[in-house]
Amino acid sequence: MSLGVEMRERDDVRVGLSVETRNLTVRFGATAAINDLTISLEPGKIHGLLGRNGSGKSTLAATFAAFRAPTSGSVRVGGHDPYEHARTASQICLIREGGDIYDQQSVTCALALSRSMRPYWDEKYAKYLIRRFQLPLGKKAQRLSRGQRSALGVTLGLASRAPLTIFDESYLGMDAPSREIFYEELLPDYVAHPRTIIVSTHLIGEVASLFEEVLVIDRGRLVVQGDADDLRTRGVEVVGPAATVDRFVSGLTVLAERRLGATTSATVYGRLNRERERDAAAAGLSLGPVGLQDLFIHLTSPDDPAIGDPAAALPPDGASR
Amino acid sequence: MTDALGHGTTGTAGFGRTARSGGVDVTPQDDSAQPGLDVGVPTPAPRDVPRSVVFRHLVQVQGRIVGLYWVIVVVAFALIGAAYAFFSRNVELSVWDWATQSPKYFLLAMGTILTAAYLPVFVAHGVTRRTFALMATVWVLLVTVSAGVIMALGYLVEGFVYDAAGWPQALTSPHLYDSAGESVLIFTEFALLTLGHMVTGWLIGTGYYRWGWWWGTAFMVPALLPAVVVELALSTSWIGELIETVFDYSPPPLGFGVMISLCGAAAGLVATFTLVRTTPLRSKV
Amino acid sequence: MFDERSPIYVQIAEQIKNDIVNGILLEDEQVMSTNQYAAFYRINPATAAKAFQQLVDDGVLYKRRGIGMFVSRTAREELRSARRDRFFADVVDPMIAAAQAIGVPLDEVVRRVESSRRHPAVPAAGAALTPTSGTHATAEKASR
Numbered sequence: 001m002s003l004g005v006e007m008r009e010r011d012d013v014r015v016g017l018s019v020e021t022r023n024l025t026v027r028f029g030a031t032a033a034i035n036d037l038t039i040s041l042e043p044g045k046i047h048g049l050l051g052r053n054g055s056g057k058s059t060l061a062a063t064f065a066a067f068r069a070p071t072s073g074s075v076r077v078g079g080h081d082p083y084e085h086a087r088t089a090s091q092i093c094l095i096r097e098g099g100d101i102y103d104q105q106s107v108t109c110a111l112a113l114s115r116s117m118r119p120y121w122d123e124k125y126a127k128y129l130i131r132r133f134q135l136p137l138g139k140k141a142q143r144l145s146r147g148q149r150s151a152l153g154v155t156l157g158l159a160s161r162a163p164l165t166i167f168d169e170s171y172l173g174m175d176a177p178s179r180e181i182f183y184e185e186l187l188p189d190y191v192a193h194p195r196t197i198i199v200s201t202h203l204i205g206e207v208a209s210l211f212e213e214v215l216v217i218d219r220g221r222l223v224v225q226g227d228a229d230d231l232r233t234r235g236v237e238v239v240g241p242a243a244t245v246d247r248f249v250s251g252l253t254v255l256a257e258r259r260l261g262a263t264t265s266a267t268v269y270g271r272l273n274r275e276r277e278r279d280a281a282a283a284g285l286s287l288g289p290v291g292l293q294d295l296f297i298h299l300t301s302p303d304d305p306a307i308g309d310p311a312a313a314l315p316p317d318g319a320s321r
Numbered sequence: 322m323t324d325a326l327g328h329g330t331t332g333t334a335g336f337g338r339t340a341r342s343g344g345v346d347v348t349p350q351d352d353s354a355q356p357g358l359d360v361g362v363p364t365p366a367p368r369d370v371p372r373s374v375v376f377r378h379l380v381q382v383q384g385r386i387v388g389l390y391w392v393i394v395v396v397a398f399a400l401i402g403a404a405y406a407f408f409s410r411n412v413e414l415s416v417w418d419w420a421t422q423s424p425k426y427f428l429l430a431m432g433t434i435l436t437a438a439y440l441p442v443f444v445a446h447g448v449t450r451r452t453f454a455l456m457a458t459v460w461v462l463l464v465t466v467s468a469g470v471i472m473a474l475g476y477l478v479e480g481f482v483y484d485a486a487g488w489p490q491a492l493t494s495p496h497l498y499d500s501a502g503e504s505v506l507i508f509t510e511f512a513l514l515t516l517g518h519m520v521t522g523w524l525i526g527t528g529y530y531r532w533g534w535w536w537g538t539a540f541m542v543p544a545l546l547p548a549v550v551v552e553l554a555l556s557t558s559w560i561g562e563l564i565e566t567v568f569d570y571s572p573p574p575l576g577f578g579v580m581i582s583l584c585g586a587a588a589g590l591v592a593t594f595t596l597v598r599t600t601p602l603r604s605k606v
Numbered sequence: 607m608f609d610e611r612s613p614i615y616v617q618i619a620e621q622i623k624n625d626i627v628n629g630i631l632l633e634d635e636q637v638m639s640t641n642q643y644a645a646f647y648r649i650n651p652a653t654a655a656k657a658f659q660q661l662v663d664d665g666v667l668y669k670r671r672g673i674g675m676f677v678s679r680t681a682r683e684e685l686r687s688a689r690r691d692r693f694f695a696d697v698v699d700p701m702i703a704a705a706q707a708i709g710v711p712l713d714e715v716v717r718r719v720e721s722s723r724r725h726p727a728v729p730a731a732g733a734a735l736t737p738t739s740g741t742h743a744t745a746e747k748a749s750r
Contacts, residue, residue, distance in 0.1 A: 045652070046650055058604065058605075059604075062601070062602065062604075065445075066444070067444060067445070067601060067602040068601030068602065069599070069601065084449045084450060084451055084598065085449070086369035086370070086447075086448075086449045086451075086452065087367055087368070087369055089444075089447045089448070089449055090367065090368065090369055090370050090447035090448075091367055091447070092447060093447070094445065096605045097605055098605070099445075100441050100442055100444075100445030100446075100602070101442060101445075102382075102438075102442060113378070113442070113446065114446065116374050116378065117370045117374060117446040117447060117448065118446065118447065119365055119367065119368050119370075119447075120365060162447075163367075183648060184648070187644060187645060187648060187650070187651070188641075188645050190651075191641045191644070191645070191651055209608070209614065209647075209648060209649040209650065209653075210648070210649070210650055211650060212650045212652040212653070228650065228653075229613040229614050229615055229653050229656070230613060232610055232613065232614070233610060233611065233612055233613050289609065289610035289611045290610065291610040292610075
C-alpha cells in the first residue's frame, strides 16, 4: 500500500541511513549474543527494537554503531561496513543509557564535545532540550541523577540529528514526565528532520505508537519483524469453556493458555476474520485484544527453559491467518 | 469505539477541522508551511570528524593534567632548591637532577589511561579507532619531546642560577651526559625514556581495557618491553647501574642505543595501534 | 486514545468517516495534515498517512497538491449509504438474536420501534451534530 502522499511530496526517497545484517553472529566466549541474524531496516523510519534483558538488542545496536565488530557475518549501514569507516561512523549516533561522555566533565562540556564532532549537530535545539529537561549546565556528569543523566543522553542523541540515531534503553532511567518530554520531542523533530531512528526498549506500552516498524529479538534471533500497527493487532485472546476454546483454536498458533476452573483463556497469534469472529460469538466465546506489550511477552522466552520456545511455533513470516 | 450508526463514542467531534476565518479557507496547511520546518536548508554533506578536532580535544583534556604536573615539578624543585640553599653551607649538587625520575613514571601513568578514558568517548562520537590511535600517537610524541625539552631547559636555568651564585652543579645519578650543559644529550635521554615509558603505559592500559584484570595483568609483562628496551639501551640512573653491576652488562654505543630505543618504542606503538583497532567498547551494564 | 482491537490507521479512518457522516467535517473542508495529526495523537506519521491514503483510495478524501487533504463532495452520501447497507446485518440481526436469546418477544421489540417513530428519542437523520467545542478547540490549539 502506498504511504500517505503528504509525507513524500517533497522527497521520493527516504532520508537517513539503511541498516542491514547478513548472518550476523556476535559471540562472547562460548555464548552467542546474536546468532545468525539477517535483517534489513529501511531508512527514514522509526524502528522499535524489542527484546528482553539479555536478548542481544544492545549488542545488535553496538554492531550498528561500530562499537564492536561482528564475530562472523556482516553489518552494512548506508551500504558500508561501519566498523572503522570514518564517513559512515560520523553519521551514526548511538546513545546508551547516560551517554558515552566523560564523567568528570560538565553538561556544558558534553554539549561542546558533541558540537565539535557531530556533523549535523544543532546547538539551538540542544540548548532548548536542556531547558526543557531542566538540566543544570554546570554540573559534572557523574553528579547528575540517573534521570538527569538519561535526559542528557537523550538530548545529545536528538540534537545530533545523525542520519542513523539509536536510543538503546536510553530513557529508562527517566521519570514519567521526562519520558513524556522525550516522546513529545522525538516525533516532531523526526518529521522536521527525517532520519533513521531505532529505539531499543523493553518498555513497550508507552512508546509503541511512535514506531513505524517493530523487530522483536529474543536470544539473539529475530522473532518477528513487521509494521508496528499491524503487529499491535496480531494477537487475539479467546476466553470461554475449556473444550469450546480448544476446539476453536485447533489449527491456530497458540502462544499461551491459562486455565481457571472450567474456563480457558488462549492467546492466539494471528488475526481472525469476520466469519471466525461470528463463529466465536455463536459458540459463546469472548474475544479480546492482546496488544503489543503482551504479544511481546508471549513471543519471547520465559525464564523457565523447560518451556519450549514459543516463537518456534510461528509461521516463518508471522503471516496472519 | 463507534456504534454501527457511526456515532463516535469518544470525543472526536471537530478534530479534523483546520482553522477557519469565515468563508472557505485555503491557507496552505501541508507540512511544508509548518513553522520550525526548515525546508530549503540543505543538509550538510557527510564528512568525517576532522583529525584536528580529535587532536585538539586530546590536547585540551590531557594537556591540562600534563601542564599541571610540570608546574608542580618546577615549583616543587624550586622550593627544594631554595631550602637546600638555605639550610646547607655549600651548595654543590644539582637539585634538578633529583627531578629526573618522576617524568617517566608520571608519563607511564598518563599512558595507561589513554585508551580507557578516550577510546569510548571518541568512538561513540563517530571517530574511527585508527584516527584516535594516530592522534594519540602524535600526542605521545608531543608530550615526550616536550619532556626532553623541559628537562634540558631545567638544567640550563638551574645552571644560570648556580653560575650566578658561584656554585658547582654536580650530577648525582648516571646519565648519558656528564654535565648540565649538554642539552642535546639531556634532551635525547629524556625524550627517549619518557617515550618508552608512555608507550608501555599505553599498551598496559589498552590490555586492561580490552581483556580485564586477569589477562590484562598477564599482558603487562610483554607490555613492559618498550620501557625495558629503552632502559637497557640507554642504561641510565639507578636501573642502569643495577643492571650493569648485577648482570655485568654494558650498554651499546650511544648511536645504537638511540636506534634500539626508537625501534622499541615504534614496536610498542604498532602493537598498541593493532590492539586498539580491534578493541570493542565495553558494555554499559 | 486508540484501542488494540484494530490497527490504528483503521481507527483513524473510521474516526474521520464518522465525522463526515455526522456532518462535523463538511464537503470540500480541509482536514488536518498527517503530521499535525501524528503530533496531536502522538503516533507515527506513517500510520496517519496510511489512514489518509486509504481514505483517498476510497474516494472519501481528495488531495490538492501543495495545499492539503479535503473531504470529497460525495463522501457523506456514499458513507451513509454503505452504512445503511450494513445496518441490517450488523445492527438489526444481532439485536433480534439477542432479544431471542434473552427471551424478549419480538412483538415487544416491534412495539418499541413503533413508539419511537411517533416520539423520536434521537434527532432525525440528516441533522448535523453540533461539534463539542471542547475537543474542537483542543484540536485547533494542537494543530498550531
